[in-house]
Amino acid sequence: MSGEAGAPADGSGEIREISYFQAIFEAHQEEMARDERVVLIGEDISLYTRAGLLDGSLEGRVFSAPIAENGFSGMGVGAALTGLRPVVDLTIASFIYLAMDAIVNQAAKIRYMTGGQASVPIVFRASMWHEGSNAAHHSDRPYPMLMNAPGLKIAVPATPADVKGILKAAIRDDDPVVVFEDNSLWFKSGPVPAGDHLTPFGVAxxxxxxxxxxxxxxxxxxxxxxxxxxxxxxxxxxxxxxxxxxxxxxxxxxxxxxxxxxxxxxxxxxxxxxxxxxxxxxxxxxxxxxxxxxxxxxxxxxxxxxxxxxxxxxxxxxxxxxxxxxxxxxxx
Amino acid sequence: MTDALRIEMYRRIVRIRLFEESVKKQLAAGRIPGSVHLSIGHEGAVAGACLALNDGDQIVGNHRSHGHPIAKGAQLGGLMAELMGKRTGVCKGKGGSMHLADHSVGVIGESGIVGGGIPLATGAGLSARVLGNGCVCLCFFGDGASSEGSFHESLNLAAIWKLPVVYFCENNLYGATTPARDVLAVEDIAVRAVGYGIPGEIVDGQDVEAVYRVTKEAVERARCGNGPSLIEAKTYRYGEHAEGLIIPVAYRDTAEVERWKQRDPVEIQRRRLVEAGVLSDERADEIGDEIAGEVERAVAFALESDLPDASAAFDDVYGRPVAGEER
CATH class of the missing domain: 3.40.50.920 (Rossmann fold)
Structure with a gap:
């Protein structure tokens, strides 16, 4: 377990300078390759494999969805209940409101409401696109609302190493995690250990x-x-x-x-x-x-x-x- | 349809009916907190649909949640204990009447939010497809939910990816007190399937065998990889939206209620089996007695079970306790 930016987690990982954006896709690639239960669901994501951000062999587990945030987020919750470990890409954080029932009423509460019969291992990705003249429908930073929904874990990674480590840890977590990325960081680079780098939750x-x-x-x-x-x-x-x-x-x-x-x-x-x-x-x-x-x-x-x-x-x-x-x- | 299956249909209908009648009594006796949404009147639809599934298949339901797990084969004790808020309840007293999910028999969700469960069923279909495990998910919802965005989004999602899901509408003609005809742009919900390029079937929800046949066909279709279907069972609830709800004005005719009661799912199946010589009246009565015994034992189990400790409210928020969460 290493939270230190730049510290190799497995002792053998070389440290590379890569962007926050690349780190996101390394996390996806590695976790999808490691675990066949990991699927991606979201809008406009068929280009992930076509653009080479993810290996073409993963195409069958990339579900490029219609614009139906509540539907596909809830679908992710149902998939998480029945054996998959979905990553739902909500694209821009302001779109999360369309999926609030799936996230707050369903994902966050199902373990509790079933008395622990079920777990919901799902990751929601939401990128905060403020600072870009996108106006009020694309610029929210809504993590405080979800901090008020017990049952969710909320991450706000700020470095390439942490976004990779947090996404990988979130995918392996048995509870729903919402990862709020900062879009202004996407193309900033930093040191990221190669290989299995995990960022622990609850460790500043x-x-x-x-x-x-x-x-x-x-x-x-x-x-x-x-x-x-x-x-x-x-x-x-x-x-x-x-x-x-x-x-x-x-x-x-x-x-x-x-x-x-x-x-x-x-x-x-x-x-x-x-x-x-x-x-x-x-x-x-x-x-x-x-x-x-x-x-x-x-x-x-x-x-x-x-x-x-x-x-x-x-x-x-x-x-x-x-x-x-x-x-x-x-x-x- | 074997005789054994037809008798099992009868058993499940009776099991739901007698459980619900007992729930009504327990509520009146002050043993059940909150309110209850009874499945009385819906038994044929619910049992016929669930019996079209394999044991390993899943269902997702809604706030009118008691009939679903019973139809899927759940034991009654944990359900009754849940309604009484006991620690032995199937959800350890965290769910209650609107949320009787019993994962041991594949009931993976009962959503108190109208339409909230429909995407979950769609996700179970996605799992079945990705894992290749041959499972089908049956999704119960009411006429009201068919106007939710989640319904329309889910049908489209399941149709584009040919997910093995059967969307099953228990149309009981009223959303709480609002007549469905006043708030639906179409007379039959089944026609909404056309918009998603999938089959839409209407079935008499009071006839368990008819429901079974239609659902079985949809389940087979789903299991073979040919995608989802929409089924609309025309049914009726005999009681109010929720038991104990005081409704100051009449919103449906007494004559209408009586007319529906003339086509009672319990009586229809019993008469049919007796007339066909599959079941004697005596045997039918015995089945009733056996199930009444099951319900009595469930009530006794629930009554003698302890209430949860207040501290149990802090359990199962997360899989592993989160530091700083409890105070």
């Missing part, structure tokens, strides 16, 4: 060690978080940057241990502010680390507005380096 990664402020950054905000940490280091402020990697389960220990040392907590979350992942992490810190906190918790989030089309309006909404620097300065 400390992306940068520090002693003055704990900065929990969700998903694709790692970039701005690390840049802000670098800037502030030049001003003598040491930030510890933590990437939770999975939001359900959430690694309370790593976050609370860091807060115990720093006494200051800033959370950066690309989701909307109200009831976001940042709100949950803030609540956990307030409940369990109140005595260690020396300053009020600060959230840096996207405000509660639908995403507008024009870049002039859209870009300033998301957490930026300047927003984080300003938030940290408030704590001085």
């Amino acid at each position: 990664e400390v992306r940068r060690k520090g002693s003055d402020v704990t900065l929990v950054a969700i998903g694709g905000t790692q970039g701005v978080a690390l840049e802000a940490a670098e800037q502030l280091a030049g001003q003598g402020v040491s930030l510890e940057v933590i990437d939770p990697r999975t939001l359900v389960p959430l690694d309370h220990e790593t976050i609370l241990a860091s807060v115990a040392r720093t006494g200051r907590l800033v959370i950066v979350d690309p989701a909307n502010r109200t009831n976001g992942a940042a709100a949950e992490i803030a609540a956990i810190a307030a409940e369990y680390a109140f005595d260690q906190l020396r300053w009020p918790i600060v959230r840096v989030t996207t405000p509660d507005v639908p995403i507008p089309f024009s870049p002039a309006m859209e870009q300033p909404l998301y957490p930026s380096v300047a927003d984080i620097v300003e938030a940290v300065r408030k704590l001085q």
Whole structure:
């Protein structure tokens, strides 16, 4: 088990620089080759094998579906109940609302409602296409809604190594997992171990060690978080940057241990502010680390507005380096 | 159709009927929490359809969920205990009346969300196709669900991939209190099959043998790789949408209810078997007595079973406990 980006999991894996996008397909390819029960279901995915993203021999397990998100997501749930391990590609995260019954009422609850008679080993992939002038129907970051649905596991991988490791671990998990990719990361590269690299769930990664402020950054905000940490280091402020990697389960220990040392907590979350992942992490810190906190918790989030089309309006909404620097300065 | 099969049809119809009559009594006696959606009136449709399957085949059902597992061969004790919210219930007290899924007999889902189970059945068909295990999935739903998107999406999905699924509509003419004729653009739900290029058949849901024959044909077709079918059984529920539901105004004629009761699935099959000399009246009565005994034992088992510990509410949320989940 290795969560370390760049650390070979099986001791023999060479480390390559590959993109987040390539890492996604390596995970699919390897898991489909390893386990014949793994099938892919989604829109426009027949091109996966035709474009060589997946081996042509896997074609019979790639179901390029009509545009029927609830139907094919529920079909995936039924397939998971009866012996397959489906990966349902919902394409863009905003489309998840069309499949809410399949995901929230069925996938999340079936193990529970049947008293443990059944399990639902299914993975839903949803890519968050914000920051691209796609307007409000294609730009949501809806993971907080699903964090409120017990029975689901929620992952927000931020590096090529983690997206590969999380997808592979999710496919092997016996519970439903929703993996929220950040589309802006798709073509960014990073070190990824070859071979069987698995990222454990509920284990945060400390992306940068520090002693003055704990900065929990969700998903694709790692970039701005690390840049802000670098800037502030030049001003003598040491930030510890933590990437939770999975939001359900959430690694309370790593976050609370860091807060115990720093006494200051800033959370950066690309989701909307109200009831976001940042709100949950803030609540956990307030409940369990109140005595260690020396300053009020600060959230840096996207405000509660639908995403507008024009870049002039859209870009300033998301957490930026300047927003984080300003938030940290408030704590001085 | 062998005599043994025809008698088994009768047994299953009677088993559903007597179980449901007992459920009504247990509810009135305050032994069942919540409300119950009874299958009384639907027995012929449900039993005829399930008997057209092999033991290894699967079914998916809906909120009117009691008849489905019984028709598929489930033991009654775990079902009655589930209705009473006991730890020995088939779902350990987590499901209740609308969700009597018994995986041991292939009942893989009973969805309380109207139409929610239809894609699941489609997925069981996908598994059968990919795994090549020869299974067929029978999907029960009502007239109301045939207006859900999940129904239309599923029929299209199953048709394009020729999945071994039989979509079986128990059309009891009312969605809660709304007459189906007021909310369906077509008179017969079966014609909706045309839009998906699959067979659509109408059958008399009160005639278990007719239902068996039509379903058997669809099941064979599915098993041979020729794809899904839609069957519409015209049936009727004798009671209210849910037992105990107080409905302030009449939404159906008493005469209509009485007319349907004249074509009772239990009586139709009994009379047919007696007239054909397959069953004597005495033997038919004995079967009734045997099943009444089964139901009594199920009730006794449920009554003497313990309630779950309150802490069991935290079990089975995930396969392995998730750190930080419980507080």
